[in-house]
Structures are given as C-alpha cells and as structure tokens.
Amino acid sequence: ESATYYIAVDLGATSGRLILALFDGEKISTEELHRFKHPMLPIADHLFWNLPGLYHEILTGLKTAAEKLNSLGAKARSIGIDTWGCDVAYFHADGTLAGLPYCYRDPHTTGAVDKFCEDMSKETVYGKTGIQFMDFNTLFQLYTIGKDQGNALHNSDKILFIPDALAYMLTGEAVTEYTVASTSQILNPTTGRLDDELLARIGLSEDRFGKLVNPGHRIGSLTPAVQQLTGLGEVPVIAVAGHDTASAVIGVPAKDANFAYLSCGTWSLLGIETPKPIINEKGFAYNFTNEGGLDGTIRYLKNICGMWIFERARTELKDAPASVADLCALYTESDIDSTINPDDPSFANPASMTQAICDYCERTGQKVPVTVADYVRLIFRSLALRYKEVLGWLRELSPKEINTLHVIGGGSLNAHLMQLTANELQMPVVAGPTESTALGNVLVQLRADARVSDLSEMRKVAINSTETKTYLPQ
Ligand code: LFR
Numbered sequence: 228e229s230a231t232y233y234i235a236v237d238l239g240a241t242s243g244r245l246i247l248a249l250f251d252g253e254k255i256s257t258e259e260l261h262r263f264k265h266p267m268l269p270i271a272d273h274l275f276w277n278l279p280g281l282y283h284e285i286l287t288g289l290k291t292a293a294e295k296l297n298s299l300g301a302k303a304r305s306i307g308i309d310t311w312g313c314d315v316a317y318f319h320a321d322g323t324l325a326g327l328p329y330c331y332r333d334p335h336t337t338g339a340v341d342k343f344c345e346d347m348s349k350e351t352v353y354g355k356t357g358i359q360f361m362d363f364n365t366l367f368q369l370y371t372i373g374k375d376q377g378n379a380l381h382n383s384d385k386i387l388f389i390p391d392a393l394a395y396m397l398t399g400e401a402v403t404e405y406t407v408a409s410t411s412q413i414l415n416p417t418t419g420r421l422d423d424e425l426l427a428r429i430g431l432s433e434d435r436f437g438k439l440v441n442p443g444h445r446i447g448s449l450t451p452a453v454q455q456l457t458g459l460g461e462v463p464v465i466a467v468a469g470h471d472t473a474s475a476v477i478g479v480p481a482k483d484a485n486f487a488y489l490s491c492g493t494w495s496l497l498g499i500e501t502p503k504p505i506i507n508e509k510g511f512a513y514n515f516t517n518e519g520g521l522d523g524t525i526r527y528l529k530n531i532c533g534m535w536i537f538e539r540a541r542t543e544l545k546d547a548p549a550s551v552a553d554l555c556a557l558y559t560e561s562d563i564d565s566t567i568n569p570d571d572p573s574f575a576n577p578a579s580m581t582q583a584i585c586d587y588c589e590r591t592g593q594k595v596p597v598t599v600a601d602y603v604r605l606i607f608r609s610l611a612l613r614y615k616e617v618l619g620w621l622r623e624l625s626p627k628e629i630n631t632l633h634v635i636g637g638g639s640l641n642a643h644l645m646q647l648t649a650n651e652l653q654m655p656v657v658a659g660p661t662e663s664t665a666l667g668n669v670l671v672q673l674r675a676d677a678r679v680s681d682l683s684e685m686r687k688v689a690i691n692s693t694e695t696k697t698y699l700p701q
Pocket of ligand 1: 312
C-alpha cells in the first residue's frame with residue numbers, strides 16, 4: 228500500500244509542536260514542522276493561556292506542512308490535536324472566543340475541593356468519577372469561576388476543552404472528546420457520560436458542552452478561510468485522544484500487558500492500563516485516577532510533579548549550563564543526600580523554585596543545596612524515590628503483575644534519572660520514545676483512516692517506529 232501523511236498538533240503546558248508523520252504500512256516516521264514556547268500570561272491577578280496565540284502557532288505550522296507536502300506532491304490525510312488536560316475555553320454562539328482559558332496552575336482554585344465537598348462527600352465524587360482530587364480539575368475550576376458573575380463562563384454559549392476548542396476554531400464544529408473529558412472529574416467512566424448531579428452542583432447542563440465523541444471521530448474539515456490561509460486544502464480534523472497523556476500511553480511500545488508506564492514531561496504520570504475502572508477505598512486514599520483511554524481502556528495512574536521542578540529551578544540557577552545534557556551530567560558532581568517530596572504543595576507554582584526547595588530542606592532538617600550539581604542530584608533522586616513509593620502503591624492495587632516500566636516523553640532521554648529509577652524500582656526501565664504523545668496522536672489518525680485496526684496493532688506500529696534504550700537495575 229502507498230505511503231500516507233498525517234499532521235499531529237501536540238501542545239504541552241510549556242511548549243507546543245506540529246509534526247508531519249509518514250506511515251509506510253509498517254512504521255511511522257516523523258519530521259518536526261514547528262516548535263514554540265507558550266507562557267502563561269498574568270492578567271488581572273490571574274494566569275491565562277493565550278489561546279489565539281496558540282491558534283496562530285498552529286496556523287503557522289499548518290502552512291509549513293502545506294509547503295512541505297506540496298513539494299512532495301502529497302496531501303495530508305488528516306490532522307489531530309492533543310493538549311494538556313483540565314483547562315477549558317469559552318465561546319459565544321457565533322463561534323468567537325468569550326474569554327481566555329484559565330491556566331490550571333492559577334491558584335484561584337486552591338481549597339476548592341474542600342469547599343465543593345462540603346455538600347457532596349469526596350467519597351461520592353470519587354465513586355462517580357474515579358478521578359484523583361486535584362484543585363485544578365475542571366469540576367473545581369467551573370465551580371470556582373461559576374461563583375463569580377459576569378465572567379466568560381456565564382457570558383458564553385459553549386465550554387470546550389483545549390484540544391476541542393482548537394479543533395472548533397479550525398473547523399467550526401464543537402465536540403467534547405472522551406479522553407480529555409474524562410480528566411475533568413465531571414465524567415462518569417461507568418456510564419461514559421457527563422454526570423447530571425455533578426453538573427447540577429456547578430449549575431451547568433450537558434448542552435453547554437460539545438457533543439461527546441470517541442477518539443477516531445471525524446470532527447470536520449478545515450474551514451474555507453483556514454484552507455486558504457494555510458494552503459492545505461480540504462483536510463479533515465480527527466478527534467484523536469485529545470488528552471496528551473492518553474495519546475502518550477497509546478504510543479507506548481509495549482510487547483505485552485505487564486507494564487507500567489511513566490509519562491515523563493512537565494508531569495510524571497505513573498500508572499497502568501486496565502480494561503475497566505478500579506474504584507475502591509484504597510485507590511481513593513492514595514488518590515489514584517481512572518482516566519479514559521482508547522476503546523474503553525482506563526489509565527489507572529497518579530500524577531507526580533515531574534520535570535516542572537527541574538525546568539523551573541534551572542531558569543533560576545545562574546551558573547547552570549545552557550544545554551540540558553550538560554546540566555544533567557552535573558548529577559555525579561554532588562553527593563548531597565537531601566530529598567524533597569515533589570508533590571508537596573509548595574512546589575506547585577512558587578515565586579522561586581530554588582527558594583521553595585531550600586525552604587523545604589530547612590523545614591525538614593536537611594542540608595540545603597548550594598551548587599547547581601546539588602540541585603540536579605536532589606531533584607533526580609527525589610523523583611526516583613517518589614516513583615518507587617507510587618509504584619509500591621500501584622502494585623497493591625494492580626490486578627496484573629508489573630514487570631517493566633516504559634518511560635515515554637522528554638524525560639526518557641535523561642540517562643541519570645532513568646538509571647536511578649531502574650535502581651530504585653529494581654525493575655528494567657525501557658526508555659523511549661520521547662515523542663510518544665505525537666506518535667499516539669498519529670496512531671489514532673491511522674485507525675480513523677482504516678490503516679490499522681486495534682490497540683494491539685497500533686502498539687506494533689509503535690514498536691516498529693521507535694528506538695528504545697533499556698536500563699537494568701544495578
Ligand atoms: C500532562 C497533563 C496531565 C494532567 C496535567 C494537567 O501534560 O495533561 O495528564 O493531569 O497535564 O492537565
């Protein structure tokens with residue numbers, strides 16, 4: 228069969244990229260079309276995402292795609308968009324933006340879980356959704372914003388998750404894609420629908436959201452204006468697994484089912500894939516989440532604050548080498564034993580990350596880091612120790628044996644962290660691919676295009692398309 232092209236738009240919380248993918252019937256090869264940073268914008272005491280700016284970056288990347296494809300005499304079969312989860316955008320009935328999306332790191336939802344749960348117990352909310360409690364879950368964002376009048380939520384017609392919002396701007400069709408909706412804590416994974424009682428608690432009805440669709444759904448074609456602007460022609464936008472973590476897990480190059488994954492980017496998402504939700508008291512106590520994946524699979528996982536701490540700290544360290552590789556190499560030049568709990572609330576979005584780390588060490592009677600190498604060692608060791616702790620809990624709850632850890636995402640390139648993780652977990656760590664999110668995005672487009680059939684065939688393509696590196700425990 229002939230080779231076919233697809234475009235993946237993959238937006239993380241700090242940077243975004245557009246990727247052109249070629250499928251030759253066996254494997255996917257990719258080329259980066261466009262990469263950009265996108266900072267949170269402080270406006271009127273809150274942090275917002277520059278959604279029109281993101282849209283502009285996507286149009287720029289699509290234009291590059293059109294030029295590339297034209298020079299090859301080829302056409303794109305489809306476009307898929309995935310982004311971070313939980314945040315939403317508001318639109319008027321005429322399709323224009325009703326306000327900027329709040330960033331999930333804005334502190335306006337601090338304490339919202341407890342307030343919300345004064346009238347509905349945490350156990351009830353967990354029983355309905357199986358979703359871990361995080362202040363920034365969409366449920367608590369909408370609850371918080373809903374209490375104020377006169378804002379975008381009240382003045383708008385539609386509420387769309389970020390990947391769906393961008394697809395809406397590109398096509399004019401409003402959908403709510405299942406995987407990204409599942410992280411909101413408004414969706415009930417057992418019924419597969421938004422929960423009426425939770426909606427009622429935040430004063431909203433289902434019709435404020437787009438039509439609920441599964442990954443693989445054809446949302447619509449690029450609008451004529453976008454076709455003209457980008458030169459792409461009439462290309463369909465497919466609802467992929469819109470939640471980046473869902474896409475990342477689809478792209479895991481796993482040979483069998485007995486693996487855990489660690490999606491290692493801004494966040495470290497550590498968990499397993501299961502055929503159905505696991506909702507019980509222990510999981511509630513450990514705050515594990517049941518996020519929706521492809522074909523009814525569940526990502527049973529826990530969020531661990533990941534490279535966020537490292538990324539933030541490095542911008543503050545004056546003598547830090549500019550290259551990540553050089554910075555990571557400093558690991559061996561310190562012997563500091565202090566560690567932090569990466570999930571301590573003080574690291575969520577401090578004014579200064581290095582100060583927050585020093586304060587934590589002081590508070591817990593540990594040596595305060597001084598050199599850049601101290602920070603590198605302290606952060607990597609703390610992450611590996613937290614992975615070990617969370618994997619232990621996962622093992623208590625997992626219905627299956629776990630004998631390999633697949634690490635995907637940018638963090639999988641970090642050899643020191645990978646080796647430390649293998650040592651702490653006493654388990655082989657298979658690192659790669661770094662771009663598993665884009666790979667998972669493309670895999671769903673391939674299936675929508677009838678070029679692959681089920682998840683196991685998709686994972687075979689993932690294996691064919693990836694080079695991995697295995698770290699054995701020492
Ligand atoms: C990772 C991620 C996580 C989600 C967090 C906030 O990029 O999507 O899965 O918990 O960002 O949305």
